[in-house]
Amino acid sequence: SQQGEEDPQALSIQEGENATMNCSYKTSINNLQWYRQNSGRGLVHLILIRSNEREKHSGRLRVTLDTSKKSSSLLITASRAADTASYFCATGNSGGGADGLTFGKGTHLIIQP
Amino acid sequence: ETGVTQSPTHLIKTRGQQVTLRCSSQSGHNTVSWYQQALGQGPQFIFQYYREEENGRGNFPPRFSGLQFPNYSSELNVNALELDDSALYLCASSLGTGRYSPLHFGNGTRLTVT
Numbered sequence: 001s002q003q004g005e006e007d008p009q010a011l012s013i014q015e016g017e018n019a020t021m022n023c024s025y026k027t028s029i030n031n032l033q034w035y036r037q038n039s040g041r042g043l044v045h046l047i048l049i050r051s052n053e054r055e056k057h058s059g060r061l062r063v064t065l066d067t068s069k070k071s072s073s074l075l076i077t078a079s080r081a082a083d084t085a086s087y088f089c090a091t092g093n094s095g096g097g098a099d100g101l102t103f104g105k106g107t108h109l110i111i112q113p
Numbered sequence: 114e115t116g117v118t119q120s121p122t123h124l125i126k127t128r129g130q131q132v133t134l135r136c137s138s139q140s141g142h143n144t145v146s147w148y149q150q151a152l153g154q155g156p157q158f159i160f161q162y163y164r165e166e167e168n169g170r171g172n173f174p175p176r177f178s179g180l181q182f183p184n185y186s187s188e189l190n191v192n193a194l195e196l197d198d199s200a201l202y203l204c205a206s207s208l209g210t211g212r213y214s215p216l217h218f219g220n221g222t223r224l225t226v227t
Contacts, residue, residue, distance in 0.1 A: 030212050031212060042218035042220045043205075044218070045216060048215060088156075092213075098161050098168045100148075100160075101156075101158060
């Protein structure tokens with residue numbers, strides 16, 4: 001079953017603009033991760049935020065986590081054509097790494113040149 | 114540093130047949146996880162192998178089985194294939210089974226069951 005739900009399902013913006021994607025989840029987590037997937041290829045890990053963290057930055061990426069609302073957001077600043085991809089949030093539950101990650105259905109981001 | 118490699122890249126099988134997919138872990142990674150990604154969906158966790166034993170499993174029937182070898186490479190076996198097994202199968206390696214270990218994915222095997 002899918003725990004995370006990304007919003008919007010699809011997003012199209014102009015190059016240079018900022019892109020914001022949201023993720024909501026249902027159960028208690030110990031961390032939330034964001035991955036990128038280019039068409040038909042494997043996923044690439046972008047950033048991990050622990051349940052006791054509220055915000056994290058990595059280059060042009062900014063992730064926030066609100067455990068009281070069970071939601072997270074991923075902001076990509078100054079978007080580039082190469083950012084065109086699907087973005088997934090994935091949650092790790094309190095059971096530990098052996099339970100695997102639970103992924104959402106993803107947001108398909110298109111950057112128009 | 115060698116990344117995660119999967120073979121074959123594409124495969125077509127007939128309903129009822131059996132299939133074996135292969136994965137080589139990223140150098141230094143001792144844990145392998147397998148995920149199934151249906152078209153338009155996010156990946157779903159099948160199972161995880163650590164020290165050659167299955168140590169975690171998602172909601173998949175027993176006809177999905179796996180192996181991990183001493184060199185940390187892995188196989189996913191699916192018996193009695195069904196049409197709904199058509200999907201992209203992703204292998205991911207990580208260093209340890211810890212909850213904070215990011216996954217490193219291969220490019221997947223696209224399985225089509227006819």
